[in-house]
Amino acid sequence: MQWLAVALYGDAILSPPSGTGLAHVGSTACINYAMSKNAQVPRIFEKLNRFNVPVWSLLFNFVVGMIMFLPFPGWSELVGFISSAVILSLAFGPVSLAALRYQVADLKRPFRLPFGISFSAISFVFVGYVVYWTGWQTNWKVLLTVPIGLIVLTLARITSSETPPPLNLRESILLWPYIAGLGAVSYLGSYGKGLGLLSEGVAMTVITIFSLAIFALAIKLRLPDEQARNFVNNE
Known part of the structure; x- marks a missing residue:
């Protein structure tokens, strides 16, 4: 069963950044953008860059993600x-x-x-x-x-x-x-x-x-x- 353990560790390393991570990065940024349109969060999250990406939402989510490591060691x-x-x-x-x-x-x-x-x-x-x-x-x-x-x-x-x-x-x-x-x-x-x-x-x-x-x-x-x-x- 050693091969299965290696496969599980490999999946734990590769899946978050290549699949789930990318999906959540994009979806949560869009959620912030939509909430800003509804006046539920500050208007700055509506701002798009030249690629029509809500860059301020991405940056905010990154900062919040880093902060989340503090109470959860x-x-x-x-x-x-x-x-x-x-x-x-x-x-x-x-x-x-x-x-x-x-x-x-x-x-x-x-x-x-x-x-x-x-x-x-x-x-x-x-x-x-x-x-x-x-x-x-x-x-x-x-x-x-x-x-x-x-x-x-x-x-x-x-x-x-x-x-x-x-x-x-x-x-x-x-x-x-x-x-x-x-x-x-x-x-x-x-x-x-x-x-x-x-x-x-x-x-x-x-x-x-x-x-x-x-x-x-x-x-x-x-x-x-x-x-x-x-x-x-x-x-």
Whole structure:
């Protein structure tokens, strides 16, 4: 099995810069560019060079990437942080799909997913599971990025020369109890230096009930159907 170990090490060295790394460098720069267009981050990230590349976004992401090595001295800690952050960001997908089933139920689409709302609810619950399994030692750092992002968003909107789009605070208000709830269960749980006050079964039960409650309330607090249809029609 020595050859397999060598192959795995080779893949770990070559894959990030040649495949995944390049894909993420380009995609994250474009995300910053799009967020700048929506007045969610400073306007400087909209600037393109003569090759139409958002160079300031690339430089910013490089600096942030270097800074991320400071609180994560080991590879496993960094991977855990990235995994938890990515999974947490995916929580909005199931909620959006379920909400759209009510808002634009008659929308013509080439693919129709059966039991879409049920699959969305299950997916939302599993997001909570994965975040919990990542452990408190990593999750407190992930959850800390949410208020930091809110500060950046506020500064971008204040300094914007144009009228920024509405934030729809009523529809997004459940983000805060959701983040706080996952953080509390993670802190009381047994993974990643948590207090260990919750057994595995109790923690899973709490996350399941809590996630389903947040999911149901998020659907209830969705954007008005007419407003959602206008967004879809303008795309």
